[in-house]
Structure formats: structure tokens, C-alpha cells
Amino acid sequence: MGFSDLVKQAQTEKRTVLTEIESKNILREVGINTTETFLALSSEEANKKASEIGYPVALKIVASGISHKSDVGGVILNLQNSEEVVHAYDSILRNIQNTHPSAKIEGVSVQKMAAAGTEVIIGMTLDQQFGPVIMFGLGGILVEILNDVSFRLAPLEEKDAIEMVDEIAARPILDGVRGQEPCNLKELYKMLLQISVFVTDHPEIKEVDLNPIIVNSKKAVAVDARIILNDDLDERQTL
Amino acid sequence: MSVPGHNLDRMFNPKTAVVIGDKGPNYMWLKNNQTFQEKGGNLYSVQIDEKEIEGIEKLGFKNYTSLTDIPEPIDYAIVAVPRQISPYVLNDLIEVNAASAAFFTSGFAETGEEIGITLQKQLTEAAQNANFNIIGPNCMGLYLPKSGIRFNPDVPAADDGEVSFLSQSGTHSIMFSLVMAAQGMHLSKCASFGNAIILDISDYLEYLTEDPDTKVIGLYVEGVKDGSRFFHALKEACRRKPVVVWKGGQTEAGALATKSHTASLASPEPVWEGIMKQCGAISTSGLDETVDVMKLLLNSKSTEGRKLGLMAMTGGQSVSITDAFCKVGFEVPSLSKQSYDELETFFNIVGGSYRNPLDMAGTIQGNTETLQRILTILDDDSEIDAIVMEQSAMFGARQWRNKPEALDAMLDVLAEHKKRSQKPFFTVMHPAHEEAFVVEVRQKFAEHQIAVFPNFERAASAAALALPYCLVK
Numbered sequence: 001m002g003f004s005d006l007v008k009q010a011q012t013e014k015r016t017v018l019t020e021i022e023s024k025n026i027l028r029e030v031g032i033n034t035t036e037t038f039l040a041l042s043s044e045e046a047n048k049k050a051s052e053i054g055y056p057v058a059l060k061i062v063a064s065g066i067s068h069k070s071d072v073g074g075v076i077l078n079l080q081n082s083e084e085v086v087h088a089y090d091s092i093l094r095n096i097q098n099t100h101p102s103a104k105i106e107g108v109s110v111q112k113m114a115a116a117g118t119e120v121i122i123g124m125t126l127d128q129q130f131g132p133v134i135m136f137g138l139g140g141i142l143v144e145i146l147n148d149v150s151f152r153l154a155p156l157e158e159k160d161a162i163e164m165v166d167e168i169a170a171r172p173i174l175d176g177v178r179g180q181e182p183c184n185l186k187e188l189y190k191m192l193l194q195i196s197v198f199v200t201d202h203p204e205i206k207e208v209d210l211n212p213i214i215v216n217s218k219k220a221v222a223v224d225a226r227i228i229l230n231d232d233l234d235e236r237q238t239l
Numbered sequence: 240m241s242v243p244g245h246n247l248d249r250m251f252n253p254k255t256a257v258v259i260g261d262k263g264p265n266y267m268w269l270k271n272n273q274t275f276q277e278k279g280g281n282l283y284s285v286q287i288d289e290k291e292i293e294g295i296e297k298l299g300f301k302n303y304t305s306l307t308d309i310p311e312p313i314d315y316a317i318v319a320v321p322r323q324i325s326p327y328v329l330n331d332l333i334e335v336n337a338a339s340a341a342f343f344t345s346g347f348a349e350t351g352e353e354i355g356i357t358l359q360k361q362l363t364e365a366a367q368n369a370n371f372n373i374i375g376p377n378c379m380g381l382y383l384p385k386s387g388i389r390f391n392p393d394v395p396a397a398d399d400g401e402v403s404f405l406s407q408s409g410t411h412s413i414m415f416s417l418v419m420a421a422q423g424m425h426l427s428k429c430a431s432f433g434n435a436i437i438l439d440i441s442d443y444l445e446y447l448t449e450d451p452d453t454k455v456i457g458l459y460v461e462g463v464k465d466g467s468r469f470f471h472a473l474k475e476a477c478r479r480k481p482v483v484v485w486k487g488g489q490t491e492a493g494a495l496a497t498k499s500h501t502a503s504l505a506s507p508e509p510v511w512e513g514i515m516k517q518c519g520a521i522s523t524s525g526l527d528e529t530v531d532v533m534k535l536l537l538n539s540k541s542t543e544g545r546k547l548g549l550m551a552m553t554g555g556q557s558v559s560i561t562d563a564f565c566k567v568g569f570e571v572p573s574l575s576k577q578s579y580d581e582l583e584t585f586f587n588i589v590g591g592s593y594r595n596p597l598d599m600a601g602t603i604q605g606n607t608e609t610l611q612r613i614l615t616i617l618d619d620d621s622e623i624d625a626i627v628m629e630q631s632a633m634f635g636a637r638q639w640r641n642k643p644e645a646l647d648a649m650l651d652v653l654a655e656h657k658k659r660s661q662k663p664f665f666t667v668m669h670p671a672h673e674e675a676f677v678v679e680v681r682q683k684f685a686e687h688q689i690a691v692f693p694n695f696e697r698a699a700s701a702a703a704l705a706l707p708y709c710l711v712k
Binding site (some may be wrong): 127128129130131133147148149151152153160163164167 | 510
């Protein structure tokens with residue numbers, strides 16, 4: 001399904017938040033690296049998918065109305081075999097039923113674990129004066145608390161992408177500390193520019209959140225993604 | 240100089256101006272603009288109140304009871320009538336094809352009252368239909384020193400202004416103009432534009448970008464209506480000349496205050512900062528910092544380099560100047576071997592040091608030749624990108640008061656050095672206990688075009704912001 005079809009479908013279903021799987025499919029269409037993710041409706045299906053794509057895998061809840069999946073036990077990572085996958089599937093469903101009894105659960109997503117690396121985030125929000133601004137920061141709790149993020153207005157030039165990465169206080173971490181290899185910064189610049197083009201081409205988008213993206217010396221891959229559409233699709237044109 | 244063919248050119252270079260509705264006993268607007276007349280402009284008054292007309296004519300101004308009677312095309316009108324009269328005045332201004340009008344009149348949408356909102360809408364629609372240039376309302380309008388147009392009786396009508404300033408706030412535009420003048424810097428053009436119902440910040444900014452008289456642009460901004468247009472106007476302006484943007488409402492509480500001041504929506508501070516960097520603007524956060532940056536831009540050469548040669552009078556000040564500059568990202572490296580070899584031949588190391596920072600009072604002892612020698616060594620040293628020198632009012636004021644020629648001799652050496660050297664050079668002089676005298680001394684620094692800052696921290700922060708953009712060639 002193309003992006004415009006997906007927007008139409010979301011509108012008919014009266015929702016603005018695209019699921020992780022929908023978001024990733026769209027992002028992959030515009031060339032952004034994401035982990036391939038499949039929806040499983042039962043533990044058997046999850047198990048089958050996992051053995052197809054190969055271990056280790058991660059399982060995540062797919063349900064509208066839950067934004068911080070890991071906070072409510074909706075994410076289990078690094079599953080090594082069939083037994084662990086089946087068990088994880090059941091625990092996730094149980095956790096969500098306990099914490100969000102009214103959540104509309106669609107199933108559980110199965111994806112291959114990304115290779116090790118540093119977690120970063122790229123996002124887009126609508127600023128009320130300027131329009132779509134792109135954000136970059138390191139992933140993880142510290143960033144949330146210290147607000148160590150940089151912003152630029154879309155569309156970005158390459159120099160903007162480079163400055164965004166250079167500007168954060170945690171920048172030295174990307175060069176590799178304590179024996180880690182340096183991250184592939186070119187992949188980050190590329191992803192920032194791809195997101196910039198994507199949101200500039202699609203004014204119906206209100207928010208994008210790639211969190212986290214795993215970056216290592218080879219590549220950058222978004223392992224979770226969320227796209228939110230405007231309630232009023234004319235909103236951005238009239239900003 | 241002007242920008243031929245530009246929509247705002249007559250407004251910014253007026254030959255004929257009119258004050259509409261000025262009132263006694265002060266006749267503030269007519270008196271403010273007496274300088275316009277003195278500088279060859281034609282200034283008229285429009286007032287229908289018999290009691291006021293007498294006072295106006297007594298001051299020597301020609302008064303008309305109708306705008307349409309004025310025999311010349313009007314370039315700039317200052318409107319100070321009660322708010323309910325303003326739509327009628329606007330009609331007349333449109334009829335006589337005036338180039339622009341600043342509405343000092345307030346009481347519009349900023350009050351939140353229905354009548355104010357309705358009147359503002361009326362003005363906006365009429366001006367839009369006629370394509371008429373309104374400044375304000377609820378503003379102080381223009382300050383054009385060269386033309387003699389003024390928004391305050393104390394701002395100078397100087398001819399040599401190089402800085403232009405745009406402000407949503409009337410107070411900030413006046414205070415900026417006054418503080419700049421007190422520091423020996425003059426404005427080319429200033430607009431306080433209040434509610435900005437027709438002309439908005441980007442309109443003025445686009446003119447100043449083209450204006451050959453404007454070498455540096457300053458903005459005081461609380462929020463912008465058309466963010467995308469502002470972004471492009473600012474980016475283009477920054478491509479052509481340094482632009483200093485002082486943002487009002489940087490904190491959450493400050494942003495709330497901007498909402499009630501100018502109904503501005505504020506962006507979160509890191510978003511604003513990111514966009515300023517993206518445009519290439521110098522972002523400041525207060526009056527003093529903005530003035531300091533202007534001072535450096537106008538009086539120093541530029542460098543992208545971060546390595547400083549620091550000259551201080553004493554040991555304690557050597558430490559403090561080093562801390563202040565290193566805290567904002569500068570480096571204070573060792574000098575070259577050649578420099579040390581030379582310094583060694585004459586530097587007094589009893590109670591002094593020449594490592595960098597140079598602790599030099601005991602070596603110089605008021606000898607300008609030695610001062611010049613040290614400056615030349617730092618200038619020739621390839622390890623050094625810029626030179627900062629401390630002057631001590633605490634020790635020097637007594638001597639300078641008794642022997643003014645000593646101060647003049649030192650300033651001549653500094654000015655000569657500045658002319659010769661390709662490296663940025665600026666000074667710091669804390670007024671210590673000599674606040675009043677230092678005002679005079681600072682004037683002399685300004686006359687010699689030597690930037691002087693009142694403390695290390697302010698000098699350092701101005702340098703961190705402005706050094707790459709300085710204008711002296």
C-alpha cells in the first residue's frame with residue numbers, strides 16, 4: 001500500500017497514528033533503513049515468522065492507543081529460540097491486558113534484532129511558527145532528561161544535517177568510546193536528509209519518530225518508528 | 240543612499256513628513272522631529288483642534304486642518320490621533336497617496352477589547368486594499384538619524400550610522416538606540432513596528448538586506464507571524480551582512496509574557512536556536528549582549544580561529560581573563576619559540592610573566608614603545624589568531640586624569656596596531672571605583688575605534704558570538 005492509500009485508510013478508520021509496521025513500510029518505500037517487521041496474530045504465527053527470518057528476534061505489541069510500548073511490558077528483545085518466542089508472545093499479551101484492558105490489540109510484531117550499535121533518534125514535529133522541524137539526538141533515558149537534542153527547519157541541506165549531529169553534547173560517543181568502533185556518520189546524515197525530503201513531500205504528516213535508530217560502523221537502521229498524521233489535513237498548508 | 244524602486248524606499252528616505260494629531264503641552268512628535276526640519280526635510284502638522292493649533296504654530300510648525308491641503312507628496316506620517324479617528328486618517332493618507340504612516344495610536348487588538356479588535360481589522364483591510372504601508376499600530380515608528388526622523392528626544396540625529404535595528408518593542412528600540420549612541424555607535428535605520436498589521440518584520444528585513452547604508456542588522460523578536468517567510472528573509476540577510484537576533488521570551492515564563500505583550504507564539508528555545516544557526520544569524524539574549532556584539536562587529540577584524548594572545552596588567556587579572564575566554568571555547572596556547580626568545584630579552588619577570596597570558600604592567604610601566612613591541616610580537620606569532628588586552632581603570636584612572644596625554648599616547652599605539660595588524664584586537668577595562676570617569680575614557684576608545692568591554696565575561700561572550708563575522712577589513 002502506498003502512502004496516499006494508507007492515509008486514506010487511516011482517515012476512514014478515524015485514526016491519525018500509523019502502526020509500527022505501517023510506518024516502517026512507508027519509510028522503507030522512501031529508502032530509509034528499517035528492520036523488516038511482520039505482524040503475527042498468534043504465538044504459532046510468531047514462531048513461524050521467527051524461524052523464517054532467523055534468531056535472535058524481538059517481539060512488540062501492535063495496538064492503537066499505546067505509545068510507550070516498552071514501559072508497559074509490550075516489548076521483549078533478544079529472543080533466541082522458538083520456546084522463548086512463544087513464551088514472550090503470551091507474556092506481552094498478558095502484560096497489555098493487565099495494564100491496558102481496553103486497548104485494541106491487533107497482534108504482535110516480529111522482527112530481527114538489529115546488530116549492536118549506538119542508539120540515536122530522529123524525529124519531526126510541527127513548530128507553530130515555522131512548520132516542520134527535524135530533531136536529532138542520542139537515544140536512551142539520559143537524552144530525555146538532559147534534552148540533548150538539535151533542531152533544524154525542513155528542508156535540510158547537507159550542512160544542516162552535519163551540524164545537527166555535531167551540535168549535541170553527547171557527540172563524542174558517536175566517535176566510539178572504550179574500544180567501540182566509530183559510528184557511520186554519513187548514514188546518519190543520509191537518514192536525516194531522507195526524513196527531511198519525506199516530510200516536505202507529505203504535508204499531511206504531523207509527527208515522525210524514529211526511536212531508536214541503531215547506528216554502528218556500517219549502517220544506521222530504524223528499529224522502531226511511528227508516524228502521526230494531521231487531524232485536519234489542511235493544517236500544514238495554512239501554517 | 241537608497242534602494243531605488245523599492246516599495247519602502249520613500250519611507251526610509253523621507254523628504255516630507257507630517258505629524259497628525261500631536262498634542263500640547265509637550266508636542267512630543269513635532270519636537271522629536273525638529274531635527275528632520277533642521278536637516279532639510281519639510282515637516283508639517285495636521286491638527287483640527289483650535290487650542291492645539293495655537294501651540295503648534297507658536298513652535299514654528301506649519302499646521303493644516305486637513306491632510307489633503309498639504310501641497311507636497313508625503314513620505315512619512317506619524318499618526319497620534321485617538322484610536323476611533325484612525326480609520327478616517329488612514330482614508331486621507333490613502334487619498335493623498337502618502338508613502339507610509341506609523342500609527343503611534345494604540346488601543347487595538349493588543350487590548351483584547353472588541354472595539355480595539357474591530358478597529359484594527361478595519362485599518363488592516365483598508366490598508367491592504369490600497370496597498371498602503373502602515374507601521375504599527377501601537378508602536379514608536381521610525382528612527383532615521385540621517386534624515387532627522389526621531390522617536391525620542393534624546394537619540395542623536397547622526398549621519399554616520401551603520402547599524403539598523405528592528406523591534407517588536409518600542410522600549411527596546413529606544414533603549415538600544417540610546418545605549419548604542421552612549422557607546423559611540425550610531426544607527427542607520429530603526430523601526431519599532433508594534434502590532435505589525437501590514438508591514439511585518441520580513442518586509443523591513445528585506446529592505447535592510449538591500450540597503451547599502453546598513454552594514455549590520457539587529458532584530459528584537461518575540462515571535463513571527465509568517466515563519467517560513469521570515470526564515471527565508473533572515474537566511475538571505477545573513478548571506479549578505481551580519482544579523483544579530485535578540486530573542487524575547489526564551490523561557491517558558493518569558494514566552495507567556497510575549498503572549499500578553501505582542502500576542503506572539505513562541506517556539507521552544509532549542510528549536511529557535513537551531514533555526515538561527517541554520518540561517519547563519521548571531522543569536523543573543525539581552526540588550527547588553529546585543530550591543531557588545533555590535534561593538535565587536537563594527538570595530539574588529541574577523542577570524543574563525545580560537546587561539547588568543549591575552550595581555551593583562553596583573554597576575555590576578557591574567558588568571559581571570561584566561562578563565563573567562565576559555566569557558567566560552569577559546570584557547571590560550573603557548574607562544575612560538577621566536578616570541579619567547581624575544582620577550583625574554585626585555586620582559587620583567589619579577590611580579591610578571593610572559594607565558595600567555597602576558598602579565599605585563601611591570602614590564603610596560605607606561606612605556607608605549609614597550610607596549611607596541613609586545614603587540615608586534617603577538618601579531619607576528621603564528622600560534623595566535625586574535626589579541627585581547629586588559630586595561631586597568633583601578634590603577635590607570637589616577638594617572639590618566641592627571642596626564643591625559645598618557646592615555647592619548649596609549650590609544651594612538653593601539654589604534655596604530657589595529658590598523659597594521661590583520662588579527663582581531665579588542666580591550667577590556669573594568670570601571671572599578673571610577674565608573675563616572677570611565678565613561679569619558681570609553682568615549683576616547685570609541686573615537687579611536689577600539690572596542691572596549693566592561694568585564695572579561697562580556698568581552699568573551701561577544702567574541703564567541705561575533706568574531707567570525709566582524710567587519711573591519
